[in-house]
Amino acid sequence: xQKWHSRSQPSDTGCLPGAAKVGRxxxxxxxxxxxxxxxxxxxxxxxxxxxLRTGISAVRSVASGASAPARQGLPLNEIIVGDCLEELxxxxxxxxxxxxxxPPYNLQLENSLSRPDQSLVDGVDxxxxxxxxxxxxxxxxxxxxxxxxxxMKPDAxxxxxxxxHNIFRVGAILQDQGYWILNDIVWRKSNPMPNxxxxxxTNAHETLIWxxxxxxxxxxxxxxxxxxxxxxDCQMRSDWLFPICTGAERLKDAAGRxxxxxxxxxxxxxxxxxxxSAPGAVVLDPFFGTGTTGAAAKRLGRGFVGIExxxxxxxxxxxxxxxxxxxxxxxxxxxxxxxxxxxxxxxAVIEAGLIRPGDILADEKKRHFAVVRxxxxxxxxxxxxxxxKIGALAQGLPACNGWTFWQFQRGGEYEPIDALxxxxxxxxxxxxx
Amino acid sequence: xQKWHSRSQPSDTGCLPGAAKVGRxxxxxxxxxxxxxxxxxxxxxxxxxxxLRTGISAVRSVASGASAPARQGLPLNEIIVGDCLEELxxxxxxxxxxxxxxPPYNLQLENSLSRPDQSLVDGVDxxxxxxxxxxxxxxxxxxxxxxxxxxMKPDAxxxxxxxxHNIFRVGAILQDQGYWILNDIVWRKSNPMPNxxxxxxTNAHETLIWxxxxxxxxxxxxxxxxxxxxxxDCQMRSDWLFPICTGAERLKDAAGRxxxxxxxxxxxxxxxxxxxSAPGAVVLDPFFGTGTTGAAAKRLGRGFVGIExxxxxxxxxxxxxxxxxxxxxxxxxxxxxxxxxxxxxxxAVIEAGLIRPGDILADEKKRHFAVVRxxxxxxxxxxxxxxxKIGALAQGLPACNGWTFWQFQRGGEYEPIDALxxxxxxxxxxxxx
DNA sequence: AGTGGGTTTGAATCGAGGG
DNA sequence: ACCCTCGATTCAAACCCAC
Numbered sequence: 001x002q003k004w005h006s007r008s009q010p011s012d013t014g015c016l017p018g019a020a021k022v023g024r025x026x027x028x029x030x031x032x033x034x035x036x037x038x039x040x041x042x043x044x045x046x047x048x049x050x051x052l053r054t055g056i057s058a059v060r061s062v063a064s065g066a067s068a069p070a071r072q073g074l075p076l077n078e079i080i081v082g083d084c085l086e087e088l089x090x091x092x093x094x095x096x097x098x099x100x101x102x103p104p105y106n107l108q109l110e111n112s113l114s115r116p117d118q119s120l121v122d123g124v125d126x127x128x129x130x131x132x133x134x135x136x137x138x139x140x141x142x143x144x145x146x147x148x149x150x151x152m153k154p155d156a157x158x159x160x161x162x163x164x165h166n167i168f169r170v171g172a173i174l175q176d177q178g179y180w181i182l183n184d185i186v187w188r189k190s191n192p193m194p195n196x197x198x199x200x201x202t203n204a205h206e207t208l209i210w211x212x213x214x215x216x217x218x219x220x221x222x223x224x225x226x227x228x229x230x231x232x233d234c235q236m237r238s239d240w241l242f243p244i245c246t247g248a249e250r251l252k253d254a255a256g257r258x259x260x261x262x263x264x265x266x267x268x269x270x271x272x273x274x275x276x277s278a279p280g281a282v283v284l285d286p287f288f289g290t291g292t293t294g295a296a297a298k299r300l301g302r303g304f305v306g307i308e309x310x311x312x313x314x315x316x317x318x319x320x321x322x323x324x325x326x327x328x329x330x331x332x333x334x335x336x337x338x339x340x341x342x343x344x345x346x347x348a349v350i351e352a353g354l355i356r357p358g359d360i361l362a363d364e365k366k367r368h369f370a371v372v373r374x375x376x377x378x379x380x381x382x383x384x385x386x387x388x389k390i391g392a393l394a395q396g397l398p399a400c401n402g403w404t405f406w407q408f409q410r411g412g413e414y415e416p417i418d419a420l421x422x423x424x425x426x427x428x429x430x431x432x433x
Numbered sequence: 434x435q436k437w438h439s440r441s442q443p444s445d446t447g448c449l450p451g452a453a454k455v456g457r458x459x460x461x462x463x464x465x466x467x468x469x470x471x472x473x474x475x476x477x478x479x480x481x482x483x484x485l486r487t488g489i490s491a492v493r494s495v496a497s498g499a500s501a502p503a504r505q506g507l508p509l510n511e512i513i514v515g516d517c518l519e520e521l522x523x524x525x526x527x528x529x530x531x532x533x534x535x536p537p538y539n540l541q542l543e544n545s546l547s548r549p550d551q552s553l554v555d556g557v558d559x560x561x562x563x564x565x566x567x568x569x570x571x572x573x574x575x576x577x578x579x580x581x582x583x584x585m586k587p588d589a590x591x592x593x594x595x596x597x598h599n600i601f602r603v604g605a606i607l608q609d610q611g612y613w614i615l616n617d618i619v620w621r622k623s624n625p626m627p628n629x630x631x632x633x634x635t636n637a638h639e640t641l642i643w644x645x646x647x648x649x650x651x652x653x654x655x656x657x658x659x660x661x662x663x664x665x666d667c668q669m670r671s672d673w674l675f676p677i678c679t680g681a682e683r684l685k686d687a688a689g690r691x692x693x694x695x696x697x698x699x700x701x702x703x704x705x706x707x708x709x710s711a712p713g714a715v716v717l718d719p720f721f722g723t724g725t726t727g728a729a730a731k732r733l734g735r736g737f738v739g740i741e742x743x744x745x746x747x748x749x750x751x752x753x754x755x756x757x758x759x760x761x762x763x764x765x766x767x768x769x770x771x772x773x774x775x776x777x778x779x780x781a782v783i784e785a786g787l788i789r790p791g792d793i794l795a796d797e798k799k800r801h802f803a804v805v806r807x808x809x810x811x812x813x814x815x816x817x818x819x820x821x822k823i824g825a826l827a828q829g830l831p832a833c834n835g836w837t838f839w840q841f842q843r844g845g846e847y848e849p850i851d852a853l854x855x856x857x858x859x860x861x862x863x864x865x866x
Numbered sequence: 867a868g869t870g871g872g873t874t875t876g877a878a879t880c881g882a883g884g885g
Numbered sequence: 886a887c888c889c890t891c892g893a894t895t896c897a898a899a900c901c902c903a904c
Contacts, residue, residue: 118830134608164617164642168604175567175601182900183634184597186619188672195668198657201616201643201708204670209597210634218901224631224874235628235875237637239621239672275634338873343903345871388871397551401872538898546899549874556899596898626897627875633900635875677897679878695898 074282079294079306081314084286087307088147096305097221097281099148099158100272100293102264104129106137106166116196124261128309137166141173148286149177155219157182159272160209161264167207180215182222183238184208187268190243210276221276225337236275242267251290251316259316260290269296277302279332291317298324301332342428344421346387346402347376354420361387361406362414368394370406378406387417507715512727512739514747517719520740521580529738530654530714532581532591533705533726535697537562538599539570548629557694561742570599574606581719582610588652590615590709593642594697600640612644615653616671620701623676643709654709659767669708675700684723684749692749693723702729710735712765724750731757734765775861777854779820779835780809787853794820794839795847801827803839811839820850 071090080087107129113121131137148158158179160170175181185208192204212220227236242265249266251259269292277283279301285293288306290313297304298321308314326332349355350372357374370378370390377384380394387402395405403421407414504523513520540562546554564570581591591612593603608614618641625637645653660669675698682699684692702725710716712734718726721739723746730737731754741747759765782788783805790807803811803823810817813827820835828838836854840847 118825118832164604164614167617168601168608168642171597171601172605181597183636184600184638184640185634186621186638186672188619192670198661198668199655201618201660202668202670203616205617205619205672207617207640209601222632228631235631235635237625237635239619239638339902343871386871398547399551399870399872401874403872540898542899544899544901547874548896552896554897554899558899562898598898622877622897624877624897626899627877628900629874630900631874636898636900639898676878679896683896691896 074303074305076282076303076305077294077298079288079291079308079314079317081308081311083309084307085143085147088144088151088286091151091284091305093150094153095282096151096284097153097156098273098277098283098302099152099156100269100283100285101144101148101158101160102262102285102287102289103141103144103160103162103166103170104131104287105163105262106131107163113196121193121196122258122261126261134169138169138173141166141170142177144286145170145174145177145179148284149179149213151284152213154213155217155221156213157220157276158209158211158213159276160211161187161206162209163203163206167209171209174209174211178214179211180213180217181209181211182220183210185210186239188239188241190241191246192244208272221278221281223275223278223334223337226335227275229335230274240268240271245292251320260313263290264292266292266296266299269293270300273297273300273302278334279329288317289313291321294321295324298326301326301329341425344424345376346378346417348424349417349420350374350376352424354423355408355417359408361408361417363391363394363405364407364414366414370394378402507736507738509715509736509738510727510731512721512724512741512747512750514741514744516742517740518576518580521577521584521719524584524717524738526583527586528715529584529717530586530589531706531710531716531735532585532589533702533716533718534577534581534591534593535695535718535720535722536574536577536593536595536599536603537564537720538596538695539564540596540598546629554626554629555691555694559694567602571602571606574599574603575610577719578603578607578610578612581717582612582646584717585646587646588650588654589646590653591642591644591646592705592709593644594620594639595642596636596639600642604642607642607644611647613646613648613650614642614644615655616643617641618643619672621672621674623674624679625677641705654711654714656708656711656767660708663707673701673704678725684753693746696723697725699725699729699732702726703733706730706733706735711767712762721750722746724754727754728757731759734759734762774858777857778809779811779850782850782853782857783807783809785857787856788841788850792841794841794850796824796827796838797840797847799847803827811835 071092074092074095105124107124113123131140152158158174160167160174162170171181171184186205187208188205192202195202224235228234245263245265250263253259273283273296280303282303282305283293283297284305284307286307288294288308291306291308294304294306294317296302306314306317308317350357355372357372359372361370361372361378362368368380368391370380372378373384376386378387378390379385380390383390383393385393387406388400389402391400391402391405392398394400403418404416406417408417408420504525506525507528508524538557540557542556542558546556548554564573585591591607593600593607595603604614604617619638620641621638625635628635657668661667678696678698683696686692706716706729713736715736715738716726716730717738717740719740721727721741724739724741727737727739727750729735739747739750741750783790788805790805792805794803794805794811795801801813801824803813805811806817809819811820811823812818813823816823816826818826820839821833822835824833824835824838825831827833836851837849839850841850841853842848
């Protein structure tokens with residue numbers, strides 16, 4: 001029995017396989033070119049990162065402005081050092097499967113904040129987080145969201161993360177642009193920064209918006225069964241609990257200062273990629289930062305395209321990603337989902353001789369009986385129809401899954417006819433090999 | 434030590450006193466007029482609800498349109514049956530301490546949804562939740578947010594609750610209007626409706642925005658210490674866990690159908706009121722529905738003003754609120770918070786003779802020593818200043834709380850001078866009685 | 867674009883039964 | 886009288902897809 005309590009503290013139980021172990025990165029240097037060639041758009045391109053003599057081991061934008069040439073294909077598994085809008089414009093349209101975006105939050109910190117012991121909180125005060133006003137931030141948001149949308153395949157989805165400073169503006173703008181919100185997700189921090197002044201609630205979460213490219217895009221990727229299997233056979237909810245990025249995972253410079261003020265935990269990205277992409281998919285991150293998206297993508301056998309303006313961040317990201325050891329393919333391969341199984345008409349079961357015309361089907365409780373017809377329909381009295389229609393009719397329900405409702409007799413025992421469908425599928429798989 | 438786990442399921446521990454026991458309402462009928470007269474704006478008004486012969490026991494809007502007369506004072510502890518915008522315009526400006534708003538969510542439902550057992554989900558299909566498009570919803574939102582803002586006292590705050598369908602628009606618009614967001618808060622549902630089709634994450638939370646009337650309003654009410662004391666001495670976080678409103682708390686009609694499709698749990702409102710209002714404060718709810726805000730307000734010794742367009746909802750709300758038994762005053766009375774304690778200048782301690790000019794103060798580790806001066810300053814060598822300034826100077830820090838840093842000698846033992854401040858305050862309280 | 871196949875929960879509550 | 890477990894029942898701010 002589940003009890004609920006109202007104390008505002010995290011203490012969830014259970015785990016997501018794969019996600020729990022990604023906290024540390026291997027220290028073994030590793031070339032991106034070692035990644036296996038992946039997915040669309042990369043045909044004929046080398047996925048090796050060009051090392052410039054400046055020490056920035058990343059592809060550098062050659063030109064800027066409207067005259068910059070469009071790229072021939074996706075720069076797969078490369079970090080593009082350049083302006084997000086310019087570089088997005090050069091990517092081929094409808095070319096990526098998933099987008100993860102962690103834009104500037106527009107934090108508007110007016111004064112410095114100090115802890116009770118008077119030490120200074122190292123907040124976000126970088127120039128890239130400064131905007132003159134809401135209207136400037138909105139313009140910036142409209143621009144990058146539109147640029148990203150062009151690059152998304154029709155069934156691609158987008159994740160954006162933000163805080164209350166910016167997420168409402170981002171959410172409203174993406175709705176205005178035709179994106180269709182599928183969920184908002186809260187990342188609950190197990191170890192947030194406390195509220196030192198005692199003037200507000202501890203800001204213990206950030207919000208992600210998950211959106212499809214349009215309301216009509218129904219065929220977006222969502223690995224429902226995988227997530228459920230990894231969550232103790234419980235549907236994955238919209239509230240996720242992760243610690244913030246600290247310790248060995250947090251990138252630091254030689255002096256021990258954090259390389260990036262808002263580095264996201266890799267476990268968060270792992271869940272995003274596991275939820276909404278397939279192995280081999282291409283993930284675009286237009287605000288690549290120190291490359292958490294790239295690290296998670298490499299680990300999970302996904303490809304990435306990263307755009308980052310700051311050379312220091314890009315260099316740190318490259319070194320980090322090179323050090324990532326991908327998980328073995330077997331740990332990442334898709335399990336077949338029910339939805340993806342081939343469709344078997346009931347008539348095929350009859351044609352295969354697994355059941356014969358004239359045989360009797362019954363429901364589990366033996367309250368309803370139907371006769372198998374030669375044409376693949378079944379009948380109760382004078383009424384004939386599909387296994388689903390007749391099952392629904394028998395129960396007086398609007399619909400019914402005939403495969404699980406109806407049972408057939410084998411050796412005195414009744415068994416769902418779904419067992420026959422499984423047999424058919426197994427032999428289909430054999431034939432394919 | 435706190436453990437974190439990534440399983441996306443709720444299992445928080447602990448409880449908020451008072452909030453846990455509000456699940457059931459007393460069945461004893463109770464007139465609103467029994468509530469003790471409260472707070473500003475009610476002077477000279479009877480807080481009794483007029484019972485109309487229609488059976489709607491609520492104040493009915495007499496006229497509509499621009500010519501409607503402004504009310505003389507706040508209709509305290511009454512439910513106004515009428516249009517939200519018209520009625521808000523008739524309330525006196527700067528008259529309420531807190532606003533809780535649960536506006537229509539604009540859910541945009543297109544199709545019917547059935548559960549795996551083929552039963553139909555009883556969704557929100559009411560006319561009041563239908564808007565032609567985002568732009569119409571935005572207009573509606575701008576209007577009510579502006580009308581509410583006029584009625585708020587300068588230090589009042591606003592809570593709005595919503596889902597991903599509407600909350601981003603609400604948040605952006607209130608920022609545009611000059612409201613200043615203090616927190617976004619997630620209400621995590623311990624028992625959300627599952628995702629029946631397996632196409633998205635279980636939508637297991639709703640979002641509240643907490644905002645001050647303006648960026649400059651720093652003196653808003655936040656009962657930090659009360660919340661912390663009720664949360665196992667842990668700061669209250671921005672993620673709250675409550676069950677949805679079901680069982681005996683859920684209002685139902687004679688046929689057993691839920692009276693309102695989206696009734697909020699009273700525990701949620703109790704937390705809101707405990708966090709951001711004082712006993713006797715006036716809480717405005719412009720979308721009163723079945724009166725959860727009023728019920729929680731009455732229980733906690735707060736006053737309310739409710740506006741509701743639908744007569745059925747208003748009638749249900751009135752009956753419900755009348756049945757609420759207020760908590761005893763002692764359970765609701767404010768504990769004195771540090772911030773509300775009277776300010777004691779150090780000179781007053783000297784004037785009271787609790788410490789004498791020439792006495793020596795030292796820090797806990799006896800590394801710094803200072804001399805008490807007659808003027809209420811202290812000095813180290815030639816440098817004189819406040820207990821805070823000199824404490825900071827001694828440690829080389831930008832600031833210091835002199836009351837806890839400096840100690841004085843009493844009977845051979847050193848004790849923080851804060852003990853003297855406590856003495857002063859105790860005698861002040863005595864004098865006040 | 868309409869038709870129809872076939873897929874899709876989980877928490878709270880309450881009563882029965884065992885100890 | 887009480888504690889526990891088990892299972893049935895109830896009910897919850899909407900979510901399909903291929904042919």
